[in-house]
Amino acid sequence: MPDKNHPMLELRGVSKTFNPGTPNEKLALDGIDLTLKSGDFATIVGSNGAGKSTLFNAIGGSFLVDSGSVWLDGEDITYEKEYRRSRSIGRLFQDPMRGTAPHMTIEENLTLVYMHASKGGGIFGRVSRKDREMFREKLALLGMGLEDRMKQPVGLLSGGQRQALTLMMATLITPKLLLLDEHTAALDPATAEKVLELTREIVSERSITCLMITHNMHSALVLGNRTLMMDGGRIVLDVADEERESLTVDDLLERFRAGAGKQLDNDRILLS
Amino acid sequence: MLFITQTALELGFMYAMVSMALFLSYRVLDIADLTTDGSFVLGAAVSVTLAAAGHPFLALLAALLAGACAGFVTAFLQTKLGVPSILAGIITNTGLYTANLMAMGWKSNASLLKQDTIFTLFKATGIGGDWYELILSGVIALLAAAAMVFFLNTRLGLSIRATGDNRDMVRASSINPNLTVSVGLCVANAFTALAGAVVAQSQKSADINGGTGIVVVGLACLIIGETIVGRGGMTRGMIAVIAGSIIYRFIYAVALKTKIVPIDCLKALTALIVALAIAAPTIKNWVALQRRKGVERRSRNA
Known part of the structure; x- marks a missing residue:
């Protein structure tokens, strides 16, 4: 078991301004300090433009932050390139099309991700029968019948199937950190529920340190062990464990108002 | 007719390697690589010069390497220096003109007279009789196609395919897209140069303008092949480019022979x-x- 108090992710005074010096200048992250312990599963809610996705981009390395530093598992990754960070950070986006290559088969997608993450076989390595068996078993766990469609291009799958596959690919080799950016928001309610259930299973089973952006206030309180609320590039509320268990959605909105000094304003927010 | 068929098959196999290269750059990587014309001549120039020095086999290897270098320059321009991909190809292509002249000893063409080529050496073995040229070029094309299919299913090959298919996914899978684009363009231009090298040895000459428009011809073969064979996996892609290339050369040979279409209009x-x-x-x-x-x-x- 990983040490529960070991800090897995640390952000120290992270700031980012977009379009500095222009009329469109926007302070997207305003001195964020955040520590996630190993095995923490935190949900993030916030208004439109609060900086939730920007926070993920800063952690994932889509851009370099203006100031502050990002630490992963005791290592300073502030200047690490995006593709290098993704060796230990798994990431899912709202758009189910982003995580998989549509013209490649399910098996090829899995092979690619697996061989890169495991560094197996060298650059000329090819998929082995044993790998294929392992893929089949893992696909069966998704309960979507994908294990019998391994030779089909991923482009033929539905959004929910693609997202479930992406989740499986991102966790094929257990990542140090998993970033979920509203990964069920583009799915129909039943599929979204299914993918969320899979997420819960995988994350808790392997105690993956995880950050999840959601616009569903209920999920935000029920999933994981910690809830963060963001506004104007800052974290305005951070509740965990026992304190969080006693909270209702109404309490959460009230606390947000107290912390941010305004109503939570998100046109997609779901209160139930 | 028999002669036309034989010629079409020979040239089809040899030029198929250009279409294989374009399959990799245009279809798989989704980059229109205009280095092609220049690398074809580069392959031819290197091949003729080395064959003239008595190393017909080494000539093919050297052509492969030279082509890969040309591809690397184009890749470097677009991945590291931010030159738009089409312009990067044109720039390299322009620079290659000088490199190609240099490879031919600062002459605009070079020929082989009595020196051995892979074709004369193969003829001497007696295999295939009068069809020796067809057999050798067919074997080379099929080997090249097999190598391409094998490569595209390795970890590196899959990464290159994913780069052309979904770049977001590639970055999220700890693959460096600059690296995959570079390797892809190197391999593609190595194939183009190999085609140039084989064609030059079969014609016993290389010409500085011998590659003009080869990229469009290669694309035509690719498209003709895909129309007939269909699109799908990598193996099907290779079958398509070989079929397309042979059909194109057949049309070309018929037009040349019957003069239905004036050859200047081709x-x-x-x-x-x-x-x-x-x-x-x-x-x-x-x-x-x-x-x-x-x-x-x-x-x-x-």
């Missing part, structure tokens, strides 16, 4: 084929839209 015809084939989806949409409008107009008038 390049224009080729360009037209490629333009129409690439424009096909847009044209289809336009036609569908016009039809819908027509139907609506008629129903309003009725």
Whole structure:
């Protein structure tokens, strides 16, 4: 078991301004300090433009932050390139099309991700029968019948199937950190529920340190062990464990108002 | 007729390697690589020069390497220096003109007289009789196709394919897209140069302008092949480029022999084929839209 108090992710005074010096200048992250312990599963809610996705981009390395530093598992990754960070950070986006290559088969997608993450076989390595068996078993766990469609291009799958596959690919080799950016928001309610259930299973089973952006206030309180609320590039509320268990959605909105000094304003927010 | 078929098959196999290269750069990586014309001549120049020095086999290897270097320059321009991909190819292509002249000893063409080529050496073994040239070029093309299919299913090959398919996914999978683009372009231009090298040895000469328009011809072969064989996996892609290349050379040979189409017009015809084939989806949409409008107009008038 990983040490529960070991800090897995640390952000120290992270700031980012977009379009500095222009009329469109926007302070997207305003001195964020955040520590996630190993095995923490935190949900993030916030208004439109609060900086939730920007926070993920800063952690994932889509851009370099203006100031502050990002630490992963005791290592300073502030200047690490995006593709290098993704060796230990798994990431899912709202758009189910982003995580998989549509013209490649399910098996090829899995092979690619697996061989890169495991560094197996060298650059000329090819998929082995044993790998294929392992893929089949893992696909069966998704309960979507994908294990019998391994030779089909991923482009033929539905959004929910693609997202479930992406989740499986991102966790094929257990990542140090998993970033979920509203990964069920583009799915129909039943599929979204299914993918969320899979997420819960995988994350808790392997105690993956995880950050999840959601616009569903209920999920935000029920999933994981910690809830963060963001506004104007800052974290305005951070509740965990026992304190969080006693909270209702109404309490959460009230606390947000107290912390941010305004109503939570998100046109997609779901209160139930 | 037999002669036409034989020529078409020989040239088809040899030039198929250009289409294989374009399959990799254009289809798989989704980059229009205009280095192609220059690397074809580069392969030919290196091949003839080394064959003239008595190393016909080494010539092929050297051509492969030289092609890969040309591809690397184009890749470097676009991945590291931010030059748009089409312009990067044109720049390298322009620079290659000088490199190619240099490779031929600062002459605009070079020929082999009595020196051995892979073809004369193979003929000497007696295999295949009069068909020796066809057999050798066929074997080379099939080996190249097999190597390409094998490569595209390795970890590196899969990464290159994913780069052309979904770049977001590639970055999220700890693959460096700059690296995959570079390797892809190196391999593609190595194949183009190999085609140039084999063609030059079979014709016993290399010409500085021998590669003009080869990229469009290669694309035409790719498109013709895909129309007939269909699109799908990597193996099917390789079958398509070989089939397309042979069909193109057959049409070319028939036109040359019968003079139905003046030979000087063939390049224009080729360009037209490629333009129409690439424009096909847009044209289809336009036609569908016009039809819908027509139907609506008629129903309003009725």
